[in-house]
Amino acid sequence: MSVDGALEVRVRAHPDGGWEVLAPGVGLWTGAPAHGELLEPGARCGTLVTLGRAQALRLPAGPSGVVAGDPPSLRRAPVGAGELLFRLAPVPGAGIAAAAPQAARAGESALVFRTAQAGRFWRRPEPGAAAYVGEGDLVENGRTIGLLEVMKTFQPVKYRAEHGLPARVKWLRWLTAEGAEVGEGEALAALEAL
Numbered sequence: 001m002s003v004d005g006a007l008e009v010r011v012r013a014h015p016d017g018g019w020e021v022l023a024p025g026v027g028l029w030t031g032a033p034a035h036g037e038l039l040e041p042g043a044r045c046g047t048l049v050t051l052g053r054a055q056a057l058r059l060p061a062g063p064s065g066v067v068a069g070d071p072p073s074l075r076r077a078p079v080g081a082g083e084l085l086f087r088l089a090p091v092p093g094a095g096i097a098a099a100a101p102q103a104a105r106a107g108e109s110a111l112v113f114r115t116a117q118a119g120r121f122w123r124r125p126e127p128g129a130a131a132y133v134g135e136g137d138l139v140e141n142g143r144t145i146g147l148l149e150v151m152k153t154f155q156p157v158k159y160r161a162e163h164g165l166p167a168r169v170k171w172l173r174w175l176t177a178e179g180a181e182v183g184e185g186e187a188l189a190a191l192e193a194l
Contacts, residue, residue, distance in 0.1 A: 006056040009045060010082065011063045019063040019088040023079040025050060029057075030076050031186035032086065033067045034112050034175055039088060040064045044114075046085070047183045049076070054118070056185060065089050076181075111165060111191040112175070115157070118184045119150040121176055133159075133171050138194065141167045146188070157188075166193045 010022040023029065027050035033039060041064055046057045065088030079085065115121065123131040123146045133145045141161040147154045161167040169191040176188050 006044075006058045007048060008060045009057050009085065011060060011088075014087060018065050018068070018090045021045060021059070021063075021085045021088060023048065023081060023083045023085055024057070025081050027051075027079065028076040029079045029085060030183035031114075032077070034187045034190055035067055035069065036190075037067045037112050037187075038065075039067060044185050047185060048079070049183075054183065063088060076183075111169065111193060112187045113145070113159065113165065113189045113191055114163075114185050114187055115148065115182050116184070117148065117150070118182060118186075119148040119155075121157070121178075121180055121182045121188065122147040122149060122154075123174070123178050133189075135171055135173050137171045139169050139171050139191075145171075148182075165191070168194045170194055 007024045009024055011019045012022065014020050025048060027048045029046050029048055031044075031046040033043075033045050039045060039059055041059055041061045043059050043064075044056055045059055047054050048057055049055075068087045068089040123133070125132070125147065131146075133139055133143070139145065139159050141159060143159050144156045145159050146157045148157050159165075159169070172190040172192050174189050176182055176186065182188065
């Protein structure tokens with residue numbers, strides 16, 4: 001089913017509680033949510049590329065939880081219709097406030113910084129230069145964190161306090177490699193609110 005130009009993933013209840021999130025069709029799945037990330041109804045959960053056409057994937061109304069299990073080992077994982085993408089573990093008293101302590105206990109973050117568009121992501125202004133942001137750095141709204149290369153044009157990627165992200169964060173770790181191809185909405189880094 002397509003909602004606002006996005007495809008809804010299929011879900012089924014997991015025997016141990018929570019939900020199994022399934023691919024709505026055949027294609028390449030990119031932009032997997034990070035382990036420990038809280039997803040609520042309608043949340044984006046990647047992109048499905050089929051025959052060169054990319055469509056955002058969203059959770060349907062109802063299911064929510066924290067992403068459990070490891071992310072796919074491939075940046076673009078081939079999937080079949082109905083194939084398991086990831087599992088959502090239940091969160092007592094679901095919501096950001098409830099997810100944050102659980103994520104902290106697991107050594108994970110409920111906050112993820114995502115790309116606004118597809119391209120090749122670079123962490124540094126040029127080869128051999130220091131990265132814009134390193135793991136453990138404090139980052140404030142408006143700081144440049146990298147470059148996005150689209151058709152040989154480089155655009156700065158800035159940290160923005162939007163989509164539930166606070167004005168000031170600690171950069172925990174990168175979730176994508178230097179020079180990697182990224183899809184729109186793909187997770188770049190895990191963050192911790194300050």
